[in-house]
Amino acid sequence: MTTPPSSSHRQILSIFPFALAFxxxxxxxxxxxxxxxQGHSLRLFxxxxxxxxxxxxxxxxxxxxxxGSVVPEECNVFDGKWVFENASYPxxxxxxxxxxxxxxxxxxxxxxxxxxxxWMWKPNDCELPRFDPLKLxxxxxxxxxxxxxDSIQRSQHQSMVCLVQSVIPDGKKSVHRKPSMKIFRAExxxxxxxxxxxxxxxxxxxxxxxxxxxxxxxxxxxSITKHHRHWEGADVLVFxxxxxWMYKPxxxxxxxxxxxxxxxxxxxxxxxxxxxxxxxxxxxxxGHKQRIFFMSSSPTHLWNWEWKAGGLGNCFNxxxxxxxxxxxxxxxxxxxxxxxxxxxxLKVEVTFLNITxxxxxxxxxxxxxxxxxxGKLLTSEERSDPNTYADCIHWCLPGVPDxxxxxxxxxxxxxxxxxxxxx
Ligand SMILES: *[C@@H]1O[C@H](CO)[C@@H](O)[C@H](O)[C@H]1NC(C)=O
Ligand SMILES: *[C@@H]1O[C@H](CO)[C@@H](O)[C@H](O)[C@H]1NC(C)=O
Ligand SMILES: *[C@@H]1O[C@H](CO)[C@@H](O)[C@H](O)[C@H]1NC(C)=O
Ligand SMILES: *[C@@H]1O[C@H](CO)[C@@H](O)[C@H](O)[C@H]1NC(C)=O
Ligand SMILES: *[C@@H]1O[C@H](CO)[C@@H](O)[C@H](O)[C@H]1NC(C)=O
Ligand SMILES: *[C@@H]1O[C@H](CO)[C@@H](O)[C@H](O)[C@H]1NC(C)=O
Ligand SMILES: *[C@@H]1O[C@H](CO)[C@@H](O)[C@H](O)[C@H]1NC(C)=O
Ligand SMILES: *[C@@H]1O[C@H](CO)[C@@H](O)[C@H](O)[C@H]1NC(C)=O
Numbered sequence: 001m002t003t004p005p006s007s008s009h010r011q012i013l014s015i016f017p018f019a020l021a022f023x024x025x026x027x028x029x030x031x032x033x034x035x036x037x038q039g040h041s042l043r044l045f046x047x048x049x050x051x052x053x054x055x056x057x058x059x060x061x062x063x064x065x066x067x068g069s070v071v072p073e074e075c076n077v078f079d080g081k082w083v084f085e086n087a088s089y090p091x092x093x094x095x096x097x098x099x100x101x102x103x104x105x106x107x108x109x110x111x112x113x114x115x116x117x118x119w120m121w122k123p124n125d126c127e128l129p130r131f132d133p134l135k136l137x138x139x140x141x142x143x144x145x146x147x148x149x150d151s152i153q154r155s156q157h158q159s160m161v162c163l164v165q166s167v168i169p170d171g172k173k174s175v176h177r178k179p180s181m182k183i184f185r186a187e188x189x190x191x192x193x194x195x196x197x198x199x200x201x202x203x204x205x206x207x208x209x210x211x212x213x214x215x216x217x218x219x220x221x222x223s224i225t226k227h228h229r230h231w232e233g234a235d236v237l238v239f240x241x242x243x244x245w246m247y248k249p250x251x252x253x254x255x256x257x258x259x260x261x262x263x264x265x266x267x268x269x270x271x272x273x274x275x276x277x278x279x280x281x282x283x284x285x286x287g288h289k290q291r292i293f294f295m296s297s298s299p300t301h302l303w304n305w306e307w308k309a310g311g312l313g314n315c316f317n318x319x320x321x322x323x324x325x326x327x328x329x330x331x332x333x334x335x336x337x338x339x340x341x342x343x344x345x346l347k348v349e350v351t352f353l354n355i356t357x358x359x360x361x362x363x364x365x366x367x368x369x370x371x372x373x374x375g376k377l378l379t380s381e382e383r384s385d386p387n388t389y390a391d392c393i394h395w396c397l398p399g400v401p402d403x404x405x406x407x408x409x410x411x412x413x414x415x416x417x418x419x420x421x422x423x
Contacts, residue, residue, distance in 0.1 A: 071410050075126035078354045078407075082321045082361055085120035090398035091131060097162035097397075099175060099184065103372050104155055106396035111370040113319045116396065121358055121403045129413055131406050133164040139416045140191035146231060149240035150199035152298045152401075155394060156238070157182065157195035159401040160408075164193070180207065181230065194234070198227045199244040202273040206244065214244065218261065219253040221272040228280050237285075238353075238408065239277070240295035242335065243393060245270055267334055274342040287348040291415065293408060294343060296356045300330035301363040301392045315366040316386035322361045331356050351411060355404045365400040366392045 071077055094105035107114060121128065147157040161184045165173055172187045184193045199206050203220040206213075207227070231237060245251065250263045255272055264272075285292060304311030304318070306328050336356065343350050359365075368390045369383040382389045395401055 071123075071126050071128065071414060075123060077123040077126065077128060077410065078358055079125070080121060080123035080358065081324065082119040082358075083122045084115075084118055086115075086118040089120055090117040091402055092162045092166060092398055094397065097165060099161045099165060100158050100397055101154075102377065103151075103394060104158065104367060104397040104399075106367055106370040106399075109367075109370040109372075109377055111368070111396065115319060116362075116364040117398050119321060119362075121406070128406050129410050131163055131409055133167040135413065135416075136164055136409055137167070137186055137189045137191055139412050140186075140193070140236075141189045142191070143235040144192045144194060144233065145236040145238070146194040146196055146234040147238045147240075148196045148198055148201070148227075148231060149295070150197070150242075150244055151394060152243060153238070153240045153295070154182075154195050154197070155397060156240070156295070156401045156404055157184075157193065159397055159399075160193050160405045162397065163402060163405055196227070196230055199241065200273060201227070201239060201241045201277050203227065214247050217244070217247065217251055219251060219269060219273065220258070221253050221255040221264075221269055222276050224276050224280050228284065232284060234290070236291045236293070236412065238293040238295065240298075241273075242297035243300075245335070246332070267338060270335055271338045271342065274339065278342050278346055281346060281348050281350065285348050291412070292348065292350040293411070294339065294350050294352050295404065296336055296339070296352065296354045297331055298393075298395075299328055299356055299360045301328060301366060302330060304363075307363060313387060314390050315363050315392035316368045316390040318364045318366075318368075320364055322363055324361055326360055327357070328360055331360060353404065353407055355407065358403065359400050362395075362400050365395050366390075367394045367396050368392065370396070 094100055094108050102109065107117075145160070147153045147160070161175075164186070165184075168186050168188070174185050174187070176183045176185070180197045182195045185191070186193075197207070200217075200219050201224070203223040203226050205216070205218045245266050249266055251266050251269050252261055253264045253269050253272075254261055255264075281292065301307075301315040301318070304313045304315070307322050307326060340352065343352055369378050369386050371378065371391050371394065373382070373389070378389055
């Protein structure tokens with residue numbers, strides 16, 4: 001039902017003419033906390049652990065097979081539909097969660113409609129488990145969950161923090177920043193949920209909080225050292241990198257000597273960068289102790305003619321999901337194919353979270369004009385010019401990224417339950 005048109009492979013489009021401005025700010029973080037925990041990898045599930053309900057000591061071996069999972073292995077959770085569910089959704093509000101940045105708090109920022117918060121993703125062949133914040137915190141006890149990527153990942157990080165934070169009393173939770181990182185800590189669980197800014201995953205001139213712009217991209221396709229030392233020791237790593245590659249079909253990059261700058265096809269560059277990333281994964285990740293996920297691309301909704309014949313606008317004023325099938329020009333199957341190939345070749349298991357199609361339906365979920373630009377809420381004048389100012393790349397929270405996290409949660413839960421059952 002939801003097969004995207006596969007005829008011609010899609011051209012790399014310049015997918016964010018305006019929204020660059022939003023992306024420019026994303027890396028901005030400041031120094032608060034020193035945190036460097038290298039060469040110290042933990043078992044994801046340590047042999048000795050206190051059961052949450054009973055306080056009883058239990059032991060089990062680490063094994064990430066998904067046998068015994070809540071979601072049956074044969075169920076493709078990415079194949080399904082959005083159903084209206086206003087009794088339990090949204091799972092939090094932008095008033096109740098103090099950890100959201102103004103970029104994503106659409107209700108607070110004056111968005112008049114709210115039904116976009118009330119949709120639940122329903123896989124065709126199974127149910128997603130209900131998100132249980134305490135259970136997730138128990139899974140993350142003595143562990144670090146890290147989201148790595150660009151502003152889209154940053155919103156997934158914020159979503160995850162908001163999904164769990166309500167069950168933690170004040171004074172037992174905190175957020176710290178240091179350059180390139182934002183770290184949420186749940187003290188009583190000694191758990192952290194972290195975000196690391198690396199829009200290309202490999203090194204680039206866009207890694208710095210201030211000195212970067214999408215127009216002047218320069219990517220070091222063979223270098224990842226500056227980043228990966230911050231990733232080592234994290235127990236669960238969730239990667240994402242897409243939108244920054246897509247500004248133009250060619251990109252300036254180096255591969256080897258820093259002085260040998262050349263223009264690469266984005267597809268070639270993306271493959272080389274992923275290989276560099278994959279080499280790091282192979283050499284430094286212990287698949288028995290660490291768990292790796294990769295998010296597929298987050299779709300954009302920049303041109304409403306794609307779903308509404310004759311439309312001249314964008315995602316602005318869209319209040320309902322698309323009733324499938326639908327696949328937009330912002331989601332590049334060639335890039336997704338490269339990602340798939342590279343992940344297939346890896347010996348370490350990396351779970352591909354293929355959220356593109358389900359998010360494609362959500363033309364209503366973007367921040368549109370209910371967001372910030374360069375650190376300031378859009379003025380009413382700017383809001384009245386949505387064709388120029390609407391952001392159809394980022395998502396409102398609560399919103400679509402909550403579903404991505406529910407799917408991520410279902411995987412972590414499956415690992416955990418399997419281990420509990422195998423005691
Ligand atoms: C992990 O799971 C696999 C497949 O289910 C099984 O063959 C293996 O023995 C398990 N290893 C441990 C340490 O439990
Ligand atoms: C949920 O939606 C139904 C139908 O639109 C409506 O009657 C009901 O009042 C809504 N409930 C809440 C809690 O918003
Ligand atoms: C707290 O968690 C960190 C990992 O985030 C771990 O290295 C440390 O051993 C934990 N502390 C205790 C007391 O378990
Ligand atoms: C690559 O860099 C050169 C020199 O700065 C510049 O002229 C060119 O436009 C850049 N190419 C791309 C694709 O950005
Ligand atoms: C990039 O560098 C790697 C090794 O560092 C080399 O194997 C590869 O051929 C280079 N690719 C291109 C397109 O220059
Ligand atoms: C770059 O892309 C263009 C257009 O898709 C293609 O014709 C060309 O062969 C590609 N070059 C390389 C080196 O892959
Ligand atoms: C928004 O869409 C509704 C119909 O869905 C239309 O009546 C209204 O005029 C639109 N508002 C703007 C500002 O375009
Ligand atoms: C991801 O989903 C898309 C759209 O549903 C599909 O075309 C693609 O084959 C999937 N990729 C993988 C690796 O499963």
